Amino acid sequence: MYNLKINHAAVSRFFTAFFFIIGLIFTGCDRVAPPQACGPVPTENQLRWQEMEYYAFVHFSLNTYTNQSWGYGDEDVNLFNPAALDCRQWARICKEAGMKGIIFTAKHHCGFCLWPSEYTEYSVKNAPWKEGKGDVVRELADACKEYGLKLGIYLSPWDRNYADYGKPEYITYFRNQLRELLTNYGEIFEVWYDGANGGTGYYGGANENRKIDRTTYYDWKNTYKLVRELQPDIVIWNDGGDRADLRWVGTEAGFVGITNWSLLNGTGEVDWGMLHFGLEDGDSWVPAEVNTSIRPEWFYHPGEDAKVKTLPKLMDTYYNSIGRNATLLLNFPIMPNGLIHPNDEKAALEFAQAVKEAFAVDLTDKAKAEASNIRGNTKKFDASRTIDNNKDTYWATGDSVTTASLIIDFGRPATFNRFLVQEYIRLGQRVKLFKIEAFTGGAWQELATATTIGYKRILRFPTVEAAKLRFTITDSKSCPVISNIGVYDAPQILTPPTIIRDQAGEIHITPADAESEIYYTLDGTEPSKESKKYSVPFQSEGKLEISAIAYEPSSGKSSPVTHEEFDLPRKDWKIVGIHDEEAYAIFDGDPSTAWHQHKDKKMPADLVIDLGQSLNISGFKYHPDMGLWGPGMITDYEFYVSKDKRTWKLVSEGEFPNIRNNPLWQMKQFLPENARYIKFRALSNTENNNNIGYAEVDVITN
Numbered sequence: 001m002y003n004l005k006i007n008h009a010a011v012s013r014f015f016t017a018f019f020f021i022i023g024l025i026f027t028g029c030d031r032v033a034p035p036q037a038c039g040p041v042p043t044e045n046q047l048r049w050q051e052m053e054y055y056a057f058v059h060f061s062l063n064t065y066t067n068q069s070w071g072y073g074d075e076d077v078n079l080f081n082p083a084a085l086d087c088r089q090w091a092r093i094c095k096e097a098g099m100k101g102i103i104f105t106a107k108h109h110c111g112f113c114l115w116p117s118e119y120t121e122y123s124v125k126n127a128p129w130k131e132g133k134g135d136v137v138r139e140l141a142d143a144c145k146e147y148g149l150k151l152g153i154y155l156s157p158w159d160r161n162y163a164d165y166g167k168p169e170y171i172t173y174f175r176n177q178l179r180e181l182l183t184n185y186g187e188i189f190e191v192w193y194d195g196a197n198g199g200t201g202y203y204g205g206a207n208e209n210r211k212i213d214r215t216t217y218y219d220w221k222n223t224y225k226l227v228r229e230l231q232p233d234i235v236i237w238n239d240g241g242d243r244a245d246l247r248w249v250g251t252e253a254g255f256v257g258i259t260n261w262s263l264l265n266g267t268g269e270v271d272w273g274m275l276h277f278g279l280e281d282g283d284s285w286v287p288a289e290v291n292t293s294i295r296p297e298w299f300y301h302p303g304e305d306a307k308v309k310t311l312p313k314l315m316d317t318y319y320n321s322i323g324r325n326a327t328l329l330l331n332f333p334i335m336p337n338g339l340i341h342p343n344d345e346k347a348a349l350e351f352a353q354a355v356k357e358a359f360a361v362d363l364t365d366k367a368k369a370e371a372s373n374i375r376g377n378t379k380k381f382d383a384s385r386t387i388d389n390n391k392d393t394y395w396a397t398g399d400s401v402t403t404a405s406l407i408i409d410f411g412r413p414a415t416f417n418r419f420l421v422q423e424y425i426r427l428g429q430r431v432k433l434f435k436i437e438a439f440t441g442g443a444w445q446e447l448a449t450a451t452t453i454g455y456k457r458i459l460r461f462p463t464v465e466a467a468k469l470r471f472t473i474t475d476s477k478s479c480p481v482i483s484n485i486g487v488y489d490a491p492q493i494l495t496p497p498t499i500i501r502d503q504a505g506e507i508h509i510t511p512a513d514a515e516s517e518i519y520y521t522l523d524g525t526e527p528s529k530e531s532k533k534y535s536v537p538f539q540s541e542g543k544l545e546i547s548a549i550a551y552e553p554s555s556g557k558s559s560p561v562t563h564e565e566f567d568l569p570r571k572d573w574k575i576v577g578i579h580d581e582e583a584y585a586i587f588d589g590d591p592s593t594a595w596h597q598h599k600d601k602k603m604p605a606d607l608v609i610d611l612g613q614s615l616n617i618s619g620f621k622y623h624p625d626m627g628l629w630g631p632g633m634i635t636d637y638e639f640y641v642s643k644d645k646r647t648w649k650l651v652s653e654g655e656f657p658n659i660r661n662n663p664l665w666q667m668k669q670f671l672p673e674n675a676r677y678i679k680f681r682a683l684s685n686t687e688n689n690n691n692i693g694y695a696e697v698d699v700i701t702n
């Protein structure tokens with residue numbers, strides 16, 4: 001018999017070592033430490049929000065019944081009586097459109113509350129709708145729950161109805177309302193405050209102009225504290241002045257800067273550039289949210305039913321928001337009957353379908369990835385981590401490396417035109433510059449270069465066929481940490497043409513792509529390739545309605561329709577007292593060209609126009625300069641008409657609400673007047689100086 005004496009300690013040491021070595025073989029060198037975080041990093045709430053990517057805004061209030069952008073605060077609550085209000089319809093559309101939540105205007109600037117607030121009489125509780133027993137926020141919260149969507153709240157800090165607005169008492173009122181909204185409606189994912197603050201209003205009957213100091217009045221710090229106490233998982237939006245969790249991008253046109261850092265400084269001034277591009281060395285994580293409407297305006301205006309954003313426009317918005325490290329907050333204006341308009345629904349669903357098609361097949365699924373540098377040479381951080389469909393793994397390089405490349409080998413020639421890349425932002429945002437190349441014709445050809453990546457960056461480039469793609473990071477704040485790469489072949493989408501009528505009355509129709517043909521109609525019917533073909537500009541007379549499409553003969557595909565309506569041609573119009581040929585840019589029909597009054601001109605400043613003949617005028621239109629720097633948009637105006645240039649009659653005065661954020665055609669109507677001269681007087685601008693810009697000025701005739 002053998003005397004087997006087992007040394008238990010030695011056996012256990014042996015097995016520990018054995019399994020450790022096996023572990024190393026299978027997992028690579030797990031002891032290699034992950035990179036340290038680089039600069040500020042997102043909170044769990046910010047991460048969860050960023051991954052939502054796409055969600056809806058819904059604008060609905062008394063403005064819906066007055067055709068206004070901003071209510072003054074004295075609109076009658078009796079106007080609110082939607083006949084078919086159905087929040088389930090909103091939720092269904094948002095869900096089918098691939099959105100993850102809905103942010104609702106519980107209170108817009110007019111102060112009307114869409115829930116029965118205990119603290120004001122200016123709410124649904126005094127409206128005829130459901131005999132004062134209705135609560136739109138409740139109905140929406142229930143609908144969101146049913147459709148698996150998150151709910152967000154827009155509560156305007158500016159309240160043009162409340163008598164105490166401007167006094168400290170208002171802050172208590174505002175917080176009481178926040179408390180109601182953040183306690184009674186379940187989980188709220190985002191709260192939205194809006195940057196428009198202070199100005200004229202009803203204010204309980206005072207009818208005056210109230211200015212507030214935005215830096216101190218709202219005491220945001222304590223409001224934020226309250227919000228976080230009530231909703232620990234929430235993210236807070238603000239327009240930059242008071243650093244919250246998310247930032248505005250400085251425009252409502254649907255795009256963030258092509259460079260987009262998710263960083264800002266926690267204190268100090270924030271200028272437009274910081275909102276738009278973020279701040280490379282910012283000390284706080286404040287990512288960007290792109291807010292834009294599916295129509296030109298935020299609230300419903302029947303005149304915009306044919307102005308719903310086209311598919312190409314929405315796709316651009318997608319690439320310029322989600323594709324640039326931001327989220328997309330797309331607005332639906334609700335109709336007076338309480339529903340989303342069918343045109344908006346159609347546009348949103350087509351958009352969702354097109355996004356789905358664009359990213360349907362990821363060519364990296366069957367590819368191999370190889371990197372120039374791998375952190376600790378371990379599998380844990382190697383190139384394959386970028387194409388393993390796991391957002392928690394990543395490719396990383398050694399600490400001191402700030403340039404590195406990664407080759408995706410498709411193993412056969414592949415056709416593609418989109419490149420998607422994501423940083424592992426839990427460790428911060430790092431990449432400053434990168435490029436992509438395709439291996440074609442035996443050499444590397446550059447496809448695109450770009451700056452920041454962040455949570456997600458998508459690049460578009462002309463379709464290419466290649467067996468390999470090279471992604472090179474040429475500059476980074478610290479070693480790159482890339483969690484995902486995707487390569488796609490998105491179907492082409494035809495862009496609708498632009499239509500311009502110049503001062504001489506000539507119609508110019510331009511397609512985005514020179515190879516497409518243009519067909520148009522002049523009788524309001526939908527154009528097709530059987531309609532009239534456009535080849536050169538043509539002369540037009542009188543009022544005109546024109547619809548046009550771009551058509552691609554090779555694929556037989558048509559673009560969406562562009563529809564424009566023009567009043568009388570401005571052929572004989574003269575600008576009185578101004579001898580500057582460039583001033584005529586304001587009649588050239590092209591809103592992208594502008595003219596500014598001489599810089600010595602002080603407010604109030606007049607623009608006098610001789611229409612060349614007497615006309616029955618019932619309104620006017622002003623398009624501000626859309627330039628990003630010093631556009632000098634008029635905010636308050638007076639409009640006069642005259643038969644003889646000596647006696648003037650004031651026919652319209654007021655404001656162009658929200659012009660700064662949404663610089664589109666502004667239209668004002670009045671009782672018809674027969675006149676030959678018009679005087680458009682600027683009283684103030686968006687910049688509080690004397691800069692006065694005009695892209696277009698036109699009249700509406702009877």
Ligand code: FUL
Pocket residue numbers: 069070194195196291298658661
């Ligand atoms: C703006 C507001 O003034 C608009 O009316 C709209 O609500 C938009 C989302 O924010 O600043």
